[in-house]
Amino acid sequence: MHQSALDDACGAAHFVRFYDEDSRLLEEVAEFLDGSLRAGGVGIIIATADHIADVRRQLTGLGSLGGQPSWFSGELITLDAENELAQFMVDGWPDERRFDDTIGKIVRDACVTGKTVNAFGEMVTLLCEQGLY
Numbered sequence: 001m002h003q004s005a006l007d008d009a010c011g012a013a014h015f016v017r018f019y020d021e022d023s024r025l026l027e028e029v030a031e032f033l034d035g036s037l038r039a040g041g042v043g044i045i046i047a048t049a050d051h052i053a054d055v056r057r058q059l060t061g062l063g064s065l066g067g068q069p070s071w072f073s074g075e076l077i078t079l080d081a082e083n084e085l086a087q088f089m090v091d092g093w094p095d096e097r098r099f100d101d102t103i104g105k106i107v108r109d110a111c112v113t114g115k116t117v118n119a120f121g122e123m124v125t126l127l128c129e130q131g132l133y
Contacts, residue, residue, distance in 0.1 A: 030058035041116030
């Protein structure tokens, strides 16, 4: 597995999984983010608006009765995948420097605290849907 500069900065690993069903994916994403949020860490989700809304609903269900807004002590960062992707595409292809200036900065800033950072992004999915494998 190739380790990126972001992985080295946070002492973390990066992995990719593919799902046939959104419901199972979003359930696992919510559980994954919940782990860092409950520990006072940072959860980052870069996804479509519908998926962000679904994960938020699931996170609320994991942590509280009555939908109390602040059941976790961590910070949840939500970003629209299409908007973020547009910031680092050049001539129809992802630009490494622009990616680092946008997504990389968000991750580095989250890592500065030394707390757990769990992140999920579906920008690769959007690229694949466009035939950009």
